[in-house]
Amino acid sequence: MMLSHVAHLLPLEMKKLLESLPAEVKGTLEEIRIRENRPLEIAYRDGFRFIAPDGAMKLQADGAFKPTAEHCRKLLERITNYSLYAMEEELRRGYITVSGGHRIGLAGRTILDGGVVRGIRDIGGFNIRIAREVIGAASHLLPKLMDAAKATIGSTLLLAPPQQGKTTLIRDIARSLSYGLAGGLNRAAQAGKKVGIVDERSEIAACVRGIPTFDIGPRTDVMDACPKAEGMMMLLRSMSPEVLIVDEIGRQEDADAIREASHAGVSVVATAHAYDIQDALARPELYKLIKEGAFSHIVELRRSADGIMHRIINAGALQPQAAKREHSTGASALSLAGMGRGRNEEL
């Protein structure tokens, strides 16, 4: 039941209203959007709906339940533990992570300090994103990414548009590697790996005060709310990881840090926002990294009705193509060798 994870944060009236929804809606709830004096909205498996005061779900906004200023204030108090003053960093970033890894995005009037956003005040919009931890989400994919010779995971780049399960997947990759569940191939690979996660947006491990609220394995260290490139370098220097996990790379510094890691013999599992491999190759930093062979696998992810679909592209096969791109762009990556198709367990 997804609603029950966050129900304790909601004001009583709203909690009762949402609890009156059908069980399947509550069970597949993804987002609750609360905007002051505007219709209450939820997103679940079948899309978004507005909620009427009698609990009916509508596609039209008129007649929907409207949270009052009082509701919003109570909600804000609950999610900040009555301590907005202790949330300066979170307000600068625009969201608050609560225990359980749920993330509450905030919208309101920003406070500027020398042109830099220092925080948000007059908060009038909340987006409660219910985090789902899917233990075993990576169990189909992971064995295909293992490098038998080095007895560790090969460097991997996961590509998908937002909301396709990238974070869920790398969280489970971190967990599996850390516990040593990924082996299968040989004994050495079955030993748990030292995993370092750079969790810039607190989504992978969902740390609350530095303690991960998701199970990310016993040998995993997390740099929470840390800029990716800097975090990777810090972990490399201080925690001697065997595998580095990082979300949403794409900038020059990220690429440099990934190069540094691969020189140090550390495998990197990274994700990037991209629709597919062509989309990724159109981004200069990703293109360079792929061309240099920084990744041994590139995986495209799609969420379907049955779960997360993946397609593995062997990066070795990409390199000539990447080189060719310098002369002619737009070559089809769909005809690549080393393509595999697999299906994960249902979410």
Add this chain to the structure above:
Amino acid sequence: MKLLGAVLILIAGTMIGFQQAARYADRPRQLRQLAHALQRLETEIGYGHTPLPEALERTANASAGPVASIFRETAEWLWKPEGHSFQECWERAVKANWIDTSMKGNEQSVMLRLGSTLGISDKEDQMKHLRMALTQLKAEEDAARDEQGKYEKMWKSLGALLAVLIIILML
């Protein structure tokens, strides 16, 4: 028989007088305790970044008597799942414990005003509100000390004297 009644009236009068005097002595003392508690809260919020429920608990542990109860009860209300706002919890705790104190309406309204601001703004703002409440409490404390000087002794003797007056009238 008459003598016994007279003695009882005398004792009662003296006790009433002393009780009134004690109220004048207690008020500045409790105001001082309250100010200390708020200072403690200010430190927890401003320097410790302690979440409010925990900060209230710590403040309660460091104070005594009805002042401690105000902070402890607020924190207890906050843990409850009913979803009351902070202001409601604070108001409830302040009002429930006020009868046990010798403090008056002025300082109660200072506390209630503070309740409408705690926890819902940034650090600087919280410190400002707490300091303002502290200044107001200090002014009340000074006034209370003046009154103590004026009325404490007076009540102590006034009770007994009134009792004597009643006895004389009854004779």
